[in-house]
Amino acid sequence: NFSLICCHSNNTHLGSSVKSLSTSSLTPQNTSFSEAFNYSLYSSNNVSNLNNKNIADISNCSKETSHQNGVCRKKAYSLPHHYKPSPCFGSWRVKKQEESDQKHVYLSSPLTPQQFKQRFSLMKEWFNEFTDEQRNRVLVDLLQHIGPSQVHLLSVAIGHRLHEGCPPNCQDPISYIPAHLALIVFSYLDPVSLARASQVCKSWYKVIMCDYLWKRLSNLEKWSLSSEANNRQVNKCLRSDGSSNWRQVFIERFRLRRNWLGAHCHIRTFEGHEEGVSCVQFDDSRIVSGSHDNTIKVWNRRTNSQWSVQTLVGHSGMVRCLHLADKRIVSGSADRTIKVWDVEETTSWSSITCKVTLVGHTDIVRCLQVKGDTVVSGSYDKSVRLWTLTSGQCKMIFLDHNKPVLTVAFDERLIVSGAADTTIKLWDIQTGECLKTLEGHKDAITTLAFDSSKIISGSLDCTIRIWCLEKGLCVKILDWMSSEGHTDVIRCLAADSWRIVSASDDKTIKVC
Template sequence: MDLTKVEVGILNLRLNAGIDFVQVLPEELNLLIFAYLDDIRTLLACSAVSAPWHDIANSQRLWRRKFRDEPNYNCKPTGDKIIDWKELYKTRFVLERRWMHGIVEPSHLVGHEDSVYCVQFDDIKIVTGSRDQTIRVWSTTDHSQIQVLRKANQHEIGHDGSILCLQYDEKLMVSGSSDSTCILWRLPGFIPFRQLTHHSGAVLDVAIYDRIVATCSKDGFVCVLDRDQEFETKFWLPACRGPVNAIDLKHNVLVSAGNDGLVKIWNTKSGKLIKTLIGHKRSLACVQISDDLKFVVSGGNDDSIRIWDAKRGTCLRVLQEHQSLVRSLQLSGNKLISASYDKSIKIWSMETFRLMLDFSKFHGSWIFAAKTDGKRIVSTSFGINPVILDFSQGLNQECLAYLCD
């Protein structure tokens, strides 16, 4: 609903006559007028003018509109639960302000005995994999160690090498190791039920999307597995003459990044190569495709990040702020998170492709992975203690649960 010229004229007449428009205009118009106030402090100050102004300024309908009208609106389904829209708006406002200005204090996960290569997390748990041949599960809330997954004896299913990669969903976790195997774990209990020996070299990355599992290896292949067919192999994709260092999987599209500096886009239904993205000058270390399949991002040993138009296969932008190998990339909402051997984590805007934040003081060695859920960043490195940057510290946890990244 927008104000017509007649309504604007009537409003001006009442204001010039010294009449409190809030008391004479319909509620819908009052809500519309207050919704035009972009400065949150001004809107809050309106509640102190009078009782009628207080009622409008604190209306749940107003705050719901404010929340939904802002760009990048994202809210998880709430079912029948009643939401405090004002508190939700406030929570998101403070969270975004902390992201914008880098307002965060680090904390650490203490327990690993060697370098930590990989991480994934959610609102409940953080899962890390290490050179110490263990996978550790931590509490997101108090950072305590919940489980240590390791091979107890030679008869058990377990890794005999470094844990190089892992990914999980609600029911399954897949881990890959320098021992050239993958282990399938049944969640939520993290029960190992099968060990795959399909690769002939170290397993460097894994990906899960819906009913498809994909793995890539130092042997130069990507293996696509069918979850509905007892993890039978659907396709072997000859992705690189050298190691395939990273993959990502969304819908029926898989992207791979290899030692040859090429990004390749594959169709997981047909196993066919769709496009090859040429531009990087040296080997690649990381790759990701956006949820809407519009963008591919890649990084590697030429110290650069490339942002590609996935449909056209053209390079949209080259980001060159890192001073060493770009080891990790993640797209999250309108942000891109990158991490490098230069010991820094950088936050980029995917709208302007400009650098927003540069964290270079939290790690003292090469960074292997940096992941985010929109509320926090968890990063791992050559050091033994993963770092948590929690931008949501102290905010309303119920409201945070509704916010998407």
């Protein structure tokens, strides 16, 4: 018992009183050093095989005392007198001890070379009889039983044989197919994945940099711009040889969409009008505004300086609508006229003059749109008029609305008008015939936009409606209850193939 206690004390690094005991006092007399060493190992093994009961007995020994020659002495013990065993620590120690016992049993009885050879030969015979699927299953299971040293050995031994016997395109099939097929494969990727794929290797980068992929993405409906904006952007992104850099074109469109959807903006304020601003137009370098103070101002987008502002004076009533196109500004006013202004600018001077005044409406000119040499206007006199700019003549009058016309839009075939009578009308631009009347809004139509398939309208009823152009039916309603829409009057909107931007009296601009 005493020898077991001392060995256990050595394992737990106890005090010097136990350590000072000499090895000779623990081993039988007249033994050699090797025999003593083996004896100590045997004692240690016995300690490692102690169960919970042995440990408890040893701990209890520390509390017992013996009286020899009238002197009270404490027996040697395995733990310090101030030690308080913890239940958690005890259970952990037992668990580790059991694991140690199992490991010791495993190491104490290894296979003999002959046994290993027989069993390994049997394993190889079985493995050779397995199918490929069975072999794969065996390997998968074996991988769960190997340690770090075996994993390292595998990586060194089979690193150069991983693709032995594989076809040449096993690792990179893209590099072994024709370029036009590789382009088709990459055309299925989204822009972010395509950019990441270009970083895989030089061969992939060379294929992905082809203009075909980026031009295709740029022309998708999700990323497309108006024809005018598209031409302007493509002409700006030219290489030295005169070809278009479609990758750069798409990068700019990607950033544009991200900024729109993420509401990233920089706010600048232009001050100068004496009364409220009723209408605004802009291009790449200018902002044109019309006001209730009867003036039109042309602002330089690059600066807020008052010295760069041009003021157009000519209307005798408030300016209600504007259109800006290249070097021409067309304005409609409460004085019942439409004026055409020519803008000329150089690096040293600029000039704006009124070239033509269109007279014909009998009430406020509320809305207009210009394309080329054609102007379509709507008025509080309940009429829609078609004008020629160069001659200043009215070519056709469209009469069918019962209340003031508040918004118009047109293309080569149709004119679409919205009025205070809550209806939207479609007109044939050649014959002047009313083709359809769209009903559904509960109040006046204040703004609209359309393309080849749909019409989008905003109203005083606080809703935006999307209509099927061909059938004349409302296909969707955007309101504050179902679509987080506006809570007040819709004043204006603009739309393209992938977004609608609307402004309202609820002091918000929404993008959907």
